[in-house]
Structure formats: C-alpha cells, structure tokens
Amino acid sequence: MTESSSGPPRHGQPGDSAPRSDPPVEELRSILFDRYRLRIAELEAELDALERQINDSDALAATIAPIIGDAIRRKIRDARDEMIEALYPIIGQTVVRAVSEAIRDLARNIDAQMRTSFSPRAVWRRLQAQVSGVSGAEMALRDSLPFAVDQVFLIHRETGLLLWYVSQSIDDSFDSELISGMLTAIRDFVQDTFGRGESGDLDEIQYGDWRILIETTQYAYLAVVVDGIEPSGFRAEMRERVIDINHTYEDTLRQYDGDNRPLAPVEPSLRSLVALTEPRELSTTQKRVLAVVSALAVLCLAVVCLGGGWAWRAARSTPTPQPITPEPTATYTVAPSPTPTTASSPTPTVTPSPTPTPTPTATPRPTSTPPPTPTPTAAPVLGVMTGNVWTHEGPYISSPPAELIEQGQPVEILAVSGDWYRLRWISRGQDEFVAWASARWVGTMMTIPASIVTPTAAP
Amino acid sequence: MTSIAKKICLLGDFAVGKTSLVRRFVYSLFEDKYISTIGVKVSRKTVAVPRADEVIELKMMLWDLAGSEEFSHVRASYLRGAAGAVLVCDLTRPETLDSLRTYASDLLGISPNAQFVLAANKCDLTEQQQLTEQQVKDLATALDAPYHLTSAKTGDEVESLFRHLGKRIST
Numbered sequence: 001m002t003e004s005s006s007g008p009p010r011h012g013q014p015g016d017s018a019p020r021s022d023p024p025v026e027e028l029r030s031i032l033f034d035r036y037r038l039r040i041a042e043l044e045a046e047l048d049a050l051e052r053q054i055n056d057s058d059a060l061a062a063t064i065a066p067i068i069g070d071a072i073r074r075k076i077r078d079a080r081d082e083m084i085e086a087l088y089p090i091i092g093q094t095v096v097r098a099v100s101e102a103i104r105d106l107a108r109n110i111d112a113q114m115r116t117s118f119s120p121r122a123v124w125r126r127l128q129a130q131v132s133g134v135s136g137a138e139m140a141l142r143d144s145l146p147f148a149v150d151q152v153f154l155i156h157r158e159t160g161l162l163l164w165y166v167s168q169s170i171d172d173s174f175d176s177e178l179i180s181g182m183l184t185a186i187r188d189f190v191q192d193t194f195g196r197g198e199s200g201d202l203d204e205i206q207y208g209d210w211r212i213l214i215e216t217t218q219y220a221y222l223a224v225v226v227d228g229i230e231p232s233g234f235r236a237e238m239r240e241r242v243i244d245i246n247h248t249y250e251d252t253l254r255q256y257d258g259d260n261r262p263l264a265p266v267e268p269s270l271r272s273l274v275a276l277t278e279p280r281e282l283s284t285t286q287k288r289v290l291a292v293v294s295a296l297a298v299l300c301l302a303v304v305c306l307g308g309g310w311a312w313r314a315a316r317s318t319p320t321p322q323p324i325t326p327e328p329t330a331t332y333t334v335a336p337s338p339t340p341t342t343a344s345s346p347t348p349t350v351t352p353s354p355t356p357t358p359t360p361t362a363t364p365r366p367t368s369t370p371p372p373t374p375t376p377t378a379a380p381v382l383g384v385m386t387g388n389v390w391t392h393e394g395p396y397i398s399s400p401p402a403e404l405i406e407q408g409q410p411v412e413i414l415a416v417s418g419d420w421y422r423l424r425w426i427s428r429g430q431d432e433f434v435a436w437a438s439a440r441w442v443g444t445m446m447t448i449p450a451s452i453v454t455p456t457a458a459p
Numbered sequence: 460m461t462s463i464a465k466k467i468c469l470l471g472d473f474a475v476g477k478t479s480l481v482r483r484f485v486y487s488l489f490e491d492k493y494i495s496t497i498g499v500k501v502s503r504k505t506v507a508v509p510r511a512d513e514v515i516e517l518k519m520m521l522w523d524l525a526g527s528e529e530f531s532h533v534r535a536s537y538l539r540g541a542a543g544a545v546l547v548c549d550l551t552r553p554e555t556l557d558s559l560r561t562y563a564s565d566l567l568g569i570s571p572n573a574q575f576v577l578a579a580n581k582c583d584l585t586e587q588q589q590l591t592e593q594q595v596k597d598l599a600t601a602l603d604a605p606y607h608l609t610s611a612k613t614g615d616e617v618e619s620l621f622r623h624l625g626k627r628i629s630t
Contacts, residue, residue, distance in 0.1 A: 159466040159540030160501070161520060177464065178488045181501030181520050188536035189497040258463035258518075258542070 105146065124290050128232070147228040150210075152270045153180050154245065154263070156256050157221050160184030163256075163263050166270045183212070183223055215239045217246035219253035224273060241269050313404070314390055381413040381452065383421075383444030391435035395420035402435035403427075411442060416453040460507075464518040465628050466540050467504075470562040471547030472555040473526035476580035479611035480547065481523050484618065494523060498530030499537050506625040517625045521545075538566050543574040543628040545620065546604070548595070550579050551587040556598060563602050575604035576624040583610040 053059045076083045153176060154164040162180040190202045201221075205212040213224045215238040222242040245266050246253065252262050387407050392399040395417035405411070405425065414434065415422035421442050424434045469477040478491055478500075485504035493500040504519045524530070524537055544566050548555040559577065566573050579595040582588075592608065599606035605623050607616040 156540070159520075159542075160522075161464045161466060161540075175488050175503075177518065177520065178501055178503060181466075181522070182489060182493070185497060185499045185501060185522070185537065188539075189499075189533055192533040192536050258465045259461070260464075 109146070120287070120290055127290070127293060145229050147226065147230055147234075149224055149226050149274045151176075151225040152273050153183070153223040153225075154242070154266060154270060155180045155184060155221055155223060156253065157184075157216065157219055159256065159258075161256065161258060161260075163220060163253075163260050164266050164270060166267065166274055168274055180223075187214070187221075213238060215242050217242050219250065219256075220246055222270075237273065241273065245269065313388060314401070381444060381446050381448060383411050383413055383423075383442045383446070385409040385411060385437075385441055386443045387441045389437050389441040391423065391433070391437045393435065395422070395436045397438075399436070403433050405433075405435075405437065413442065413444060413448065414452065416448055418454075460516050461510075461513065462516040462518065463629070464520055465542040467519045467521050467624065467628070468538055468541045468544040468566065469521055469523045469547060470544050470559070470566065471526055471578075472549070472552070472558050475526065475547045475549040475552070475555050476609075476611045477523055477526065477545075477547045480545070480578065480580065480609065480617060480620075481521060483611055483614065484621070485519075485521055494525045498525040498533050499523065504621050506622050508622065508625040508629045510629050515629060517629050519621065519625060519628075534565070535569060538569045541566060541570050541573055543576070543624055545578055545624060546575055546602070547578045547580050548590070550581050550590045550595075550608070551584055553589050553594075556590055556594060559598060559602075574624065574627040575602050576620060576627065577602065577604050577606035578609045578616075578620050579606060580609050580611060582608040582615060583613050 053063060072083075149168065151167045151174075152165065153162060155161070156163050160181045160183070162177045165176040165180075167174070167176075186205070187202045191200075201214065201216045203214050203216075205214070209227055211226050213226060213230065213235065215222045215224075215235065220242060222238050222245075224238060245263075249263060249266075385405055385407050389405050391402040391405050393402050394400075405423070409425050409427075411421075411423040411425040413421045414424050416439070417436070419439045420436050421439050422434065422436050423442065424432065426432055469481065471477050478494060481487060481500075481502050482491070485502045487500070487502040489500050489502075491500060500523045502521045502523060504521055506517050506519065507514050508517050509515075522537055522541070524534060544562070546559040546562055548559055556579075563575060566575075577595065577599045579590065579592075595606050595608070605627075607620040607623065609616040609620055611617065
C-alpha cells in the first residue's frame with residue numbers, strides 16, 4: 001500500500017491524485033470512491049438541468065406556475081383581507097377603468113337616443129313605457145344597452161340543412177353548414193329530452209354575452225347570434241321575417257331538395273336583421289297603432305278645443321265689462337215733425353229707416369186740419385248684435401240657454417226687462433227666433449219706448 | 460357547378476367503426492365527444508356526382524349517430540329528413556349485421572324515400588372476420604342497397620362508398 005493511498009486525498013476528487021498503476025490500489029479505490037463518483041455525476045446532471053430550467057423562462061414559468069397558483073389559493077383562503085388589500089391597487093384601477101369605459105359607452109348611447117327622441121320609434125317606446133308602467137328614464141337606459149347581431153342562419157327545420165346565411169363579418173373559418181346541422185341536433189335533443197311531448201321549441205341558447213335567438217316556423221327556423229341584450233321588438237322582427245319566408249317559399253321548403261338557389265331573394269330580409277343594431281324603423285303594426293293613437297289624440301284635442309270654445313262662448317254670454325260703443329253716427333230721435341225733412345242719414349245697418357209715415361203733403365188750405373200725430377209705439381225697435389251670444393229663455397243668466405246668436409245679426413227688441421232685451425230675429429236659415437239676451441250685446445240707435453219696458457226685473 | 464346538400468345518417472351498432480369512417484375521410488369541425496353527450500355529431504363529405512347531363516357538387520351532411528341504447532329516444536328526431544344512410548356493420552361481429560335491418564326499418568318509417576348503402580367495415584381484420592361477404596350481400600339485396608367491404612384503417616372502399624351513396628340520392 002502506498003503512502004498516498006493510506007491517507008485522504010488532498011486535491012480534486014477522491015483518489016484522483018493517486019497513481020493508478022497499482023491494480024489492487026485501483027480496485028480498492030474503485031470500491032471506496034465509485035459510489036461518490038456516481039453521486040457526483042448525478043448531481044452535476046441535476047445542476048445542469050436546473051440551470052437550463054432557470055435560463056429558459058418558459059420552462060421556469062411552467063414549473064413554478066402550479067406552485068404559485070397553489071400558494072395564491074392558499075393565501076386567499078387563509079388571509080383574504082390581506083390579499084384584497086394587496087391586490088386592490090391593481091384590480092381596483094382595472095375595475096374603475098372598465099366601469100368608466102362602460103359608463104362612457106352608455107352615455108354615448110343615451111346621447112344618441114336623445115337625438116332621436118322625437119322619432120316615431122321614440123314616441124312608440126314612450127307609449128309602451130306609459131302602458132307598462134315603466135319610467136321614461138328606465139326605458140331610455142334599456143334602449144341604450146349595447147346590442148349587435150353577428151350572424152343569421154336560416155335553417156331547414158326537418159333536415160337541419162342551411163338554407164341561407166348572412167354574417168356581420170367575413171370569417172372563412174366559420175363553417176355555417178356544420179353549425180346549422182349541430183344546432184338542429186341540439187334543438188332536437190333538447191326537445192326530445194326536456195320537451196316530454198309538449199309542444200314548444202328551444203328559443204334561446206346563451207353562452208356568456210353571446211346568445212342564439214331562435215324563431216321557428218313550420219318548415220324553417222331562424223337562428224340569430226347576438227351580442228348583448230336585444231331591444232324589445234327584435235324578436236317580433238325575427239318572427240315576422242321567418243314567417244314571411246315560410247309563407248313565400250312554402251312549396252320549396254315543404255319538399256326541400258337541398259338546392260338553395262330559389263331562396264336567394266331572402267338575403268335582403270336577413271341582411272336587414274344584421275343592420276338592426278341601431279334604433280330601427282317601426283314595424284307596420286306599430287306604425288298603425290301609433291297612427292291610431294295619434295288620430296285619437298288629435299280627435300281628443302279637437303273635442304277639447306270645441307268644448308272649450310263652447311264654454312268660452314257660454315262664458316262670454318254672461319255680462320262682462322265690455323261696453324257697447326254705439327256707432328258715432330248721428331243719433332236721431334224719432335220726433336215726428338210735420339215737415340218731411342230727412343236731414344238725418346240713417347246708418348246702413350239699421351234698415352228700414354223709421355221714417356214716420358204718412359207724411360201729409362202740405363196743401364195750403366185755409367181750413368187745414370192738423371196732421372195726425374204718429375204713434376211711436378208702432379215702430380219696431382231695431383238693433384244689431386255686437387257679439388256672439390247665447391240667448392236665454394228668460395231674462396236672467398241662470399235661465400236655460402236658447403239659441404246662439406251671432407255678431408252682426410239684426411234683431412228687433414220686443415221687450416226690456418232690467419238689463420235684458422227680448423229679441424226677435426230671423427236666422428240665416430230663415431227661421432224666426434225669440435229669446436232673451438243681455439242688453440250689453442245689443443246695439444241700437446233707437447230710443448227704447450217705455451211701452452216695452454217692464455218696470456221690474458225678474459231674475 | 461350546381462351545389463346541393465343532403466342529410467345522410469350513419470347508422471350501426473356501437474363500435475362498428477362509424478366514427479372512424481367519418482374521422483378519416485370527411486371534413487369535421489366538432490370533436491367526437493358530442494356523440495357521447497348529445498348522441499350525434501355532424502360532419503360533411505363533399506363529392507362530385509353526375510346528374511342528368513351535368514356533374515353536381517353534393518354536400519352530404521353526415522349525422523354520425525351514437526350506436527348506444529342511451530340515445531335511442533332521440534334517434535327518431537335525428538333521422539328526420541334524411542335522404543339516405545350509410546349502414547355500417549363490423550365484419551368481426553355478426554350481430555352488428557342483424558341490427559342493420561332494424562336501423563333501416565326505423566329510417567324508412569320516418570323517411571320512406573331514403574336510400575341506403577351498406578358498409579361492412581374492418582375488412583382489414585381478415586383473420587377475425589366472422590361474417591362472409593355472402594351474408595353481407597344477402598342483406599344488401601334485401602334492402603335494395605349496394606354494399607362495400609370497407610376499412611377505416613386502410614381506407615379501402617371508403618371513397619367509393621360515399622360516392623355510391625351520393626349517386627343514389629342525387630338521381
């Protein structure tokens with residue numbers, strides 16, 4: 001045994017510094033140190049692998065991700081408040097930003113709604129809101145929610161074959177034919193599994209914000225992929241279209257042979273559904289209802305106006321402080337004079353002029369008898385209405401109304417009772433009326449003879 | 460080129476190779492898991508077939524129906540509107556041939572004008588075959604349908620199987 005082999009090695013690996021010439025020594029060394037060499041080699045390999053893993057960021061992430069995930073889950077479970085406080089600065093800002101963007105979008109939509117608030121559609125919506133007891137603000141908010149139509153499938157109900165397809169975007173990877181087949185299979189599955197013999201169809205499939213709205217007819221159904229909440233009336237639009245298609249192409253659809261070329265004209269109808277993301281025109285039915293409501297409103301307004309006019313006239317027939325301003329023409333008194341002087345010029349409205357007749361021709365006779373004195377009571381007292389007035393059956397306002405007498409109507413004053421005149425007039429229809437009216441509305445240039453005046457008013 | 464589409468069903472017992480025929484030789488978008496969840500998976504095989512004096516593009520929408528009993532309640536719905544069917548049996552399992560009569564009868568009850576083509580699958584497993592070609596031929600004759608000895612594994616006769624059916628349903 002050599003000296004070097006008896007003691008521990010001073011440098012390098014165990015035994016490396018020893019000479020290898022002596023086979024027994026080599027054997028002994030192998031016995032003593034091989035396991036260490038092997039272990040060292042393993043450690044070196046592990047160290048290399050670890051180094052590679054650390055230098056490779058993807059591998060490192062893959063390695064520690066599960067550990068971090070577990071650690072976070074455990075920390076959240078054990079110290080929830082602490083984790084919330086730690087994450088709030090990050091998550092809080094993200095949430096605030098997202099909410100702000102959503103509110104800005106909402107505000108923009110509401111602005112757009114306000115700009116169209118006088119459109120027939122807006123009027124219709126308000127009418128709906130009134131009927132359903134929803135406030136206008138809630139309705140405006142509802143209308144402002146985002147909504148988009150992405151794809152429209154028209155599918156043959158029995159076979160599941162795609163009849164027509166329109167899309168908002170052109171995506172070649174989207175296989176509408178296979179989708180329509182699977183969609184039909186899902187419909188059939190749901191119907192058979194959950195329908196339990198009841199009549200009915202699957203009318204909606206939802207996944208996250210995306211939904212598939214389905215409207216079915218006898219031979220075809222319409223599946224519309226939408227994002228967001230559809231506005232009210234959208235389903236009615238869908239139904240209207242698919243029913244129309246079903247009706248128009250009934251023969252083609254009943255025995256569909258797989259050739260969809262005859263259905264090409266449905267494209268604009270389906271395309272218009274995609275365009276319905278903006279506030280749309282009212283349907284024919286809605287327009288009709290709105291027209292009827294508008295007509296009724298106009299009718300009510302007219303009735304109110306007429307009623308108001310009637311009430312106004314009735315009110316005006318009561319004495320109001322509106323003085324009668326007699327014509328500034330010469331007021332003449334019926335003064336019978338023996339000479340037929342007609343110095344006065346009667347106003348044209350008062351006809352016939354009350355010229356006293358007969359006027360005796362002055363024949364100078366020595367024995368002339370004095371001319372007969374005309375009796376003033378014989379002449380009618382004429383006047384004219386100065387306003388549109390309701391007449392009454394008696395000489396007071398509370399008596400029942402009789403006839404409406406128009407401004408400018410010539411009248412004959414038959415009697416006077418207080419401030420009321422009993423009038424007689426001929427209407428345009430040549431009917432004769434007799435009724436009482438307030439004296440304020442009757443203009444006359446004639447002196448009221450005392451013979452027709454009743455001394456006591458009788459209210 | 461004129462293009463028409465037809466609904467085709469793949470019918471046969473569990474594990475006869477229906478899905479394998481579809482998986483290798485037709486275009487599919489969906490995973491096979493749908494067969495075990497809702498009982499069907501829809502794929503498409505497009506072939507060019509002669510009709511009258513023209514060649515048309517025929518899109519066969521293949522409804523690969525689950526062979527297991529648990530979906531028997533929906534099978535009738537899935538068969539509705541089918542223009543034809545590929546009846547698949549397994550040459551190594553004689554009972555799968557007998558079942559084809561029932562499948563054919565079910566389909567004819569719903570779609571009386573449906574056309575068939577019979578696929579005796581797994582013809583590559585020659586040593587394990589327990590059905591003879593004559594047995595397959597007899598059933599095919601009874602159903603008034605052509606038959607093909609197919610192998611989804613090697614692809615033998617698969618294309619001609621679909622083309623044959625396409626020709627039958629497009630005329």
